Structure formats: C-alpha cells, structure tokens
Amino acid sequence: MSPIRTDTAVPPAAPADAEPRPLEDAVDRRVHQVPLDDLLPADSPRTGGEDTGHAQALAACGDPLPPLLVHRATMRVIDGTHRLLAARMRRQPTVAVRFFDGSAEDAFVLAVESNTLHGLPLTLADRTAAAARILVSHPRWSDRAVAARTGLAPATVGALRRRTAPAPEDTTHRVGRDGRVRPLSTAEGRRAAARLIAEDPGASLRAIAExxxxxxxxxxxxxRRTVVGEDPVPPRQRAAERRATAGAGQRAASGGPPGDLDTLVRNLCQDPALRLSDAGRLLLRMLDVQVAGSRRRQQILAAVPAHRAATVAAAAAACASAWQELATGMRSRSGSGSGSGDGDA
Known part of the structure; x- marks a missing residue:
C-alpha cells in the first residue's frame, strides 16, 4: 500500500515546519474500505486513554460510522479511535477511512485539531500536553499558530514554550499562523539598518525597512540611537543574545539532547525507502506499537491479572531479545559500510 501523496536581515523562505496551507488539504476525500486488522492504534492526544462507554454507545446506535481519518504512510488512526472500537464491537471486517498524506508530526497536529473541534472534548491537560509536543515537532510555529490547533490561549502557549520547549536550530525566525516568516529578534536587522543609514543618511525609513x-x-x-552614538541594539536585546549564545555553546558541548523513541520513530516514518516497501512498512508498524505501548506502560501493567504476570513477563523478555537481535544486525550493517546510514546523525 503506497503513500499518495541571506542576508540575515532578510527573512528566509518558509522552513519545512511552516504551515503554507491547511493540513486538511492533504486529506484524500475519497472513502476507502480497509480491514480493521490493517489499522494501528491512534497516536492520541488523550492522555487518559479511550472512553469505552462512548465506544459502546456508538456501536449500539446502529447507524453507519463516519469514516475514520488515517495516516496513509503508517496506517495509524488520526481521528476516530472510538469509531474504530465501535466497529470492533460490531465485529465489522472493514471500516470506512479517509487517508491523510503528510508527515507523522503533522498527523499528530491534525489529530489534536480534530479532537478539539468535535467528538469528546480534550481536557485542558490533554491540550497542554499536545501543545508541548507540537512546540518540539514544529518549533518555528508561532504561539498563535499552536494555540489555533490546540484550543489554548496564545499566552498559555508562550508560557509553555518558555518552560518546556527546546530551542530550534533556527532561533532567528518563527512561522506565524498565516505561514509568513518573521524575525524573533530584530538585533541583526537593527545592525543592518545602522550600516545602511551610515552609508546613505538620506535614505527614507520605509526604504531601509523594506x-x-x-x-x-x-x-x-x-x-535616533546612531545620531546620539548609542548601540543600535537596545541593552535588553544584547543581553538576550548573550544568553542564547551561551546556551547554544552548552548544548554543543554536551552533544545535544538524546533522541527518544518517539522522535526516532517519527524520523524513520518520513523515509520513503521504508514507507515504500512491505518490509519497511512492517518495521514502522512494529515501532509504532512500541511507541504506543511505552506511553501506556502503567495502564498495561495494571491491566494484566496476577495469574498472567509471569507469562506476560516471559513474552516481553522474548520480544526484547528479538529486538536486541534486530538491533545487533542493524549495527553490524551500519559498521560494515554497506549501508548509507541516516545521513543526519
């Protein structure tokens, strides 16, 4: 199943995590019937899991279930977890779906937005956790752009960014809700303006601004500052620059943050070499299940009855051994020079 498809003072072209168009534009409006067993659990923004009672009510109503929204590259449900549970309760062999053709990161954003607009409302904790994750996957989105997707206030997103989100590689510009790129700091622009004023004192304000x-x-x-002999950059901005430079040096010295499982899997899901082969898609599905399981480990532990604990432990150990063998084989290939590697390590 194949996926469908400077001058520092001058803002650059929109970066890869800009939103030049609504994510809904990447949804295939055709409805497909898909076997239930082909679908993976949702990468849901609901931290409390599914509401079984709501799924039972959907199953009992008897009406045809609206199509699910599914990420085509991984076959993971984006919107419709409760409808999927209801279909399983009805013992349907297939379910109606529409496909989203985009990145895994954008699929999660769309899941948050979908659950914010309809169905069971997301809790404040759900929306806050989702916003924190979006700030990591789309670090150059503005506070308003993230707020529009999560149903939070822009000020709340800004405070969350300051508390939790790591700094993006490009800390000079941010993408707004309208998709336009704007500078975060005017320091470099101010210095460029000072140079232009020195070269042509008669130039108009608007010409220099452009x-x-x-x-x-x-x-x-x-x-005004140049006329009285002051630095064109105010003291507060210069202090912020020094702090940012010091932070970047510390991150470089420490080797940067380690890659977590969720980030690694999302990175792999974007590789066409994996997405366009049967074995590659199988690997992505296996890894997706691991990600979903790791997020709900405590719920899984609580769900296993005591008389099955030893058997589950043995099965988990066998799975861990199989994954270890796969990891050993991958490291052997990587070290042999026969593989090309990820290219961005």
Missing part, C-alpha cells in the same frame, strides 16, 4: 525586514518605527529608533 531592505532589513524591520518596521519603519524600529528603523526610526535605530536612526
């Missing part, structure tokens, strides 16, 4: 990406008001402030 060349530097600043507002005419900011250019006016730069001109």
């Amino acid at each position: 060349r530097t990406g600043l507002s005419p008001g900011t250019v006016r402030d730069v001109r």
Whole structure:
C-alpha cells in the first residue's frame, strides 16, 4: 500500500515546519474500505486513554460510522479511535477511512485539531500536553499558530514554550499562523539598518525597512540611537543574545539532547525507502506499537491479572531479545559500510 501523496536581515523562505496551507488539504476525500486488522492504534492526544462507554454507545446506535481519518504512510488512526472500537464491537471486517498524506508530526497536529473541534472534548491537560509536543515537532510555529490547533490561549502557549520547549536550530525566525516568516529578534536587522543609514543618511525609513525586514518605527529608533552614538541594539536585546549564545555553546558541548523513541520513530516514518516497501512498512508498524505501548506502560501493567504476570513477563523478555537481535544486525550493517546510514546523525 503506497503513500499518495541571506542576508540575515532578510527573512528566509518558509522552513519545512511552516504551515503554507491547511493540513486538511492533504486529506484524500475519497472513502476507502480497509480491514480493521490493517489499522494501528491512534497516536492520541488523550492522555487518559479511550472512553469505552462512548465506544459502546456508538456501536449500539446502529447507524453507519463516519469514516475514520488515517495516516496513509503508517496506517495509524488520526481521528476516530472510538469509531474504530465501535466497529470492533460490531465485529465489522472493514471500516470506512479517509487517508491523510503528510508527515507523522503533522498527523499528530491534525489529530489534536480534530479532537478539539468535535467528538469528546480534550481536557485542558490533554491540550497542554499536545501543545508541548507540537512546540518540539514544529518549533518555528508561532504561539498563535499552536494555540489555533490546540484550543489554548496564545499566552498559555508562550508560557509553555518558555518552560518546556527546546530551542530550534533556527532561533532567528518563527512561522506565524498565516505561514509568513518573521524575525524573533530584530538585533541583526537593527545592525543592518545602522550600516545602511551610515552609508546613505538620506535614505527614507520605509526604504531601509523594506531592505532589513524591520518596521519603519524600529528603523526610526535605530536612526535616533546612531545620531546620539548609542548601540543600535537596545541593552535588553544584547543581553538576550548573550544568553542564547551561551546556551547554544552548552548544548554543543554536551552533544545535544538524546533522541527518544518517539522522535526516532517519527524520523524513520518520513523515509520513503521504508514507507515504500512491505518490509519497511512492517518495521514502522512494529515501532509504532512500541511507541504506543511505552506511553501506556502503567495502564498495561495494571491491566494484566496476577495469574498472567509471569507469562506476560516471559513474552516481553522474548520480544526484547528479538529486538536486541534486530538491533545487533542493524549495527553490524551500519559498521560494515554497506549501508548509507541516516545521513543526519
């Protein structure tokens, strides 16, 4: 099953995690009948799991279930977990789905937005946790862009960003809700404006603003500062630059944050070499199940009755051994020089 498909003062083209168009545009509007066993559990923003009572009510109503939204590359449910449970309760062999053709990161964003707009409402804790994850996967999205997807206030997203989100590689620009790229700091633009003013003191504020990406008001402030001999960048901005530089140096010295399982799997899901082969898709599904299981480990432990604990432990150990053998084989291939590697390690 194949997926379908500077000058530092001048804002660059929109980065890869911009939102140049609504994510819904990547949804295939055709409805397909898919075997239930082909679908993976949702990467759900609901931290408390599914509501079995709601699924039972859907199953009992007798009406045809609306199509599920499914990520085509991984066959993971994006929107419709309770409908999927209801279909299983009805013992349906297939279920109606529409496919989303986009990245795994965008699929999660769409899942959050879908669950915010309809169905069982997400709790504040669910939406906050989802926003924290989106800030990591789409670090250059503005606070308003993330807030629009999660149903939170922009100020809440901003506070969450300051508390939890790691700094993106490009900390000079951010993508707004309209998809436009804007500078986070005007420091470099101010310095560029000061150079232009020195070269051509008679240039208009608007002409300099257009060349530097600043507002005419900011250019006016730069001109005032240069006239009285002050630094074109205010003291507070210079202090923030020093802190950012020191933080970047510390991250580089420590080798950066380690890759967690969720991040690694999302990275692999974007590789066409895996998505376009049967064995590759099988591997992605296996890894997706591991990610889902790791998030709900405590619930799984609580669900296993005591008389089955030893058997589950033996099965888990056997699975761990099989994964270890696979890891050993992958390391052997990587070290032999026959593979190309990920290319971004």
